[in-house]
Amino acid sequence: MKLITAIVKPFTLDDIRSALEQLGVLGMTVSEVQGYGRQKGHTEVYRGAEYAVDFVAKLRVEVVTDDANVEKVIDAITGAAHTGKIGDGKVWVTPVETVVRVRTGERGADAL
């Protein structure tokens, strides 16, 4: 199993969710995060005093999936999150030892 983590532009979330639903992905975790990559932050001005806001608001989408589905999930996310402009985000994949469903105690792929 693999954990797929994507940092994306917030407005692309709906498209990502429907793309993953079509793949039959049954769950995801979404959190609001801040950070920066090549896309720099922006400048705010309060009573003439300028503040450089370095961190940009993004969403982190996390999905755990079977090894077989990894490429499909990556394609679905990158396809939905793509605008072609700087700041579209990143997707990375990490191995997952096991998964346990708290309610039933099922393990591994059965717990997804």
Next chain:
Amino acid sequence: MEGNTAWLLTSAALVLLMTPGLAFFYGGMVRSKSVLNMLMMCFGAIGLVGVLWVVYGYSMSYGTDVAGLFGNPFEYLGASGLMTAEGDPTAGTVDIAFQAMFAVITVALIAGAVADRMRFGAWLLFGGLWATLVYFPVAHWVWGDGGWIGEMGALDFAGGTAVHINAGAAALGLVLVLGKRVGWPREPMKPHNLPFVMLGAGLLWFGWFGFNAGSAYAADGVAGVAFLNTFTATCAAMLAWLFVERLRDGKGTSLGAASGVVAGLVAITPACAYVDTWGALAIGAVAGILCALAVGLKYRLGYDDSLDVVGVHLVGGLVGTVLLGFVATTNVGTDGADGLFYGGGAGQLWTQVISAVAVLIYSAVVAAILGLIIKVTMKGGRVSAEEEVAGIDEAEHAETAYDFAGGRGGRPASVDTSVVSGNSRKLEETKS
């Protein structure tokens, strides 16, 4: 008499509302970790100055004159002699109540300069001493029978010198002694809630009609002139501030609109009954432009006036008080004077400048001395650097304003923990 009493009672309530309005105007501008302390400094001023005013403040301002400097503090001690249903209440109980609100907000205005760092106790001590040594006498100078500024013929309808120059100068004197916030100006200290700032500005504007038009002491044409000018100048000032921002920073901001509103209200305060529409527009526009530029001075000169009490209230008060020397006119039918542009010569201008400078210097010097005394006797008068970084709300009031995370695992400290774990055992039983 009944009509005048009704209007003055209403105005008094309107002016009281300005201080909670100010609390939100200021509170939105501080960081989220010090908003409660900001609100508390304003509410604290209502409680403390309210009591002092009724006990001896009114008497010090409006009692029988002593050498042109202050009123006899014992004459109306505790409103004695005036606490009666007989006679004209606008010269008695209602006058005391109406003027109480002015004393309260003048002290509260200073709080914006010392945001995020001054100990609450030190603030109250400063507020009480400053009211006694500065506000009560200066209100007598300007408005009391025999007060030297009023006798000199200076015009201040509702408090350009007595309230705004006075509070702004005190803010400058106090912050110079108290010192900068930890991290200022290197770290960004941006407003945590701009809707609060707009809400506060709206409440201030609303209450200010009582402040200015109420100062006519009658429901008459003078009140009408003051009311309309208060509105006109404030509109012009908001536009002027936004115009400066558009040119300088590229965008007009909500903080700029709210600040422009307050700058305009401040500047028209001394002038509202003594100018025509053109005068009001000029005062508002000049105040909006100059205050928008003046709030940047603290970065150049290095004094940490947190919320720009100097840039808005001192500068706005000076604009209104001094411009009156140019644009005052008797054409509006009030007992003002004619300024330089209305054929009155430079005499009125000179009088206005003297009154402004006198109040400025006296208030700033006394505030600095009081600040020094507090600094020496009260461990600096401010919270420790560690407490300041963690947030003055927690350090001084044992509260935090916002709880987005369900109390961060908090539980009542007084509750026996065995009871809490007993509850969780019960939960386990229900589960199984």
